[in-house]
Every structure is written in C-alpha cells, then in structure tokens.
Amino acid sequence: MTGESAGLAWPSSPPPPGQDGWTWELAHVAELPRVRSELRRGLAAESAGDQEAADLDEAVVLAFDEMASNALRHGGGGVQARVRRTPDAWLIEVRDANAQQPPQPAVGRDPSQGGLGLYLIAEMADAHGWHSADGHKSVWALLPRR
Numbered sequence: 757m758t759g760e761s762a763g764l765a766w767p768s769s770p771p772p773p774g775q776d777g778w779t780w781e782l783a784h785v786a787e788l789p790r791v792r793s794e795l796r797r798g799l800a801a802e803s804a805g806d807q808e809a810a811d812l813d814e815a816v817v818l819a820f821d822e823m824a825s826n827a828l829r830h831g832g833g834g835v836q837a838r839v840r841r842t843p844d845a846w847l848i849e850v851r852d853a854n855a856q857q858p859p860q861p862a863v864g865r866d867p868s869q870g871g872l873g874l875y876l877i878a879e880m881a882d883a884h885g886w887h888s889a890d891g892h893k894s895v896w897a898l899l900p901r902r
Contacts, residue, residue, distance in 0.1 A: 766859045766874065769885040771896035774840030774847035782835040785828050792817055795839060799846075802901075809902055815880050816846045816899045822873035823895055826859070827852040834892065845882055845898040852895075855888040859895050 778798055780791050795817055803809035820839060827835045831852025840847045861874040878884055881897040888894075 766861075766878070766895070767885045768858065768887055770887045770889075771847055771849050771885065771894065772842055772883075772898065774838075774842050774849070777838060777840035777847075779836065779838045780824075782824060782828060782837055783833075785825055788821060788824060788828075791824070791837070792821055795820060798839075802841075806902070812900055812902070816848065819877045819880060819897055819899055820848050820850075822877055823848060823850040823897065826850075826873060827895070830854065830857070831893065841901070842898065844902070845900050847896060847898055849894055849896040851892045853892060855891050855893045857893065859886050 778795060780787075780794075782788075782791070796813070799813035799816060800810065803813055816839065820837065824835065824837045827837070827850045832854040834851070834853035836851045838847075838849045840849070859874055861878075862872060877897050881899055884895075884897040886893060886895045
C-alpha cells in the first residue's frame, strides 16, 4: 500500500474493541507534550525492556500525536484521545465534535507545507478508519504491539 493510496480515503467503520489503556480529555495542543510523555511512560511499562516493542511504541506515540493534534486543530472541540490494547495491537482513537467531517489527507499540497500525517498513519497502521456517533467523529488506527 502506498502513502497515496493508503491515506486518500479513510474507510468509514467503527474501531475494533479495545481494553485497558489510557484516556485524555484535550483542549489545546499545548497539552500534547505532557500527554506524549505520559503515553511513553505507560507504553514503556507495558513493553518491559523489549527493544522491538519499544521501537513500535514510538510509532504509537507519533500516530497518537498526529491524530490528537489534527483533532485539536480541525475538530471543533470536545477532543478525547484514547490508547487501548487489542490482542495484537494498540488502538489509538481520537474523538472530536466535527461529526460530519471525515479525516482529509492533504491532496496536491507541497510536502514542505505539512499535512502528510494521515498518510503516515495509514502506512504504519495494520488498519485505520473513522465513524460518527452521538454527535462526534472518531478517528482510529491500529498499530502493532509486537
């Protein structure tokens, strides 16, 4: 799957079930450094010195940061971000109040202007998608744990 084909159309589907993990209510991008730090500590405790898992954890932090910052910048408020465990992956799910607006990867933009985060997440993820429910949009991605 190439970045272009992976990110152009995020499928509309609910995320798989997840369990345990972490949840944050976010109001401003200035909160993200603290939250990234908390997430790194939590993931490190889960990987318990496994270097392969630690490398994968950095991909989770990167995807989380991209998804959360997109929601904070474009999602209309009410941002909740969660990272939960599934049998083989970490489920990153970010909810915002812009229920009618699907994730929109940058199209035809010079890469130096940014906007490639959704392509990157689609490349790293085992699966990804979005759905609307209860007046909120939820964007999600599954990143491997091991």
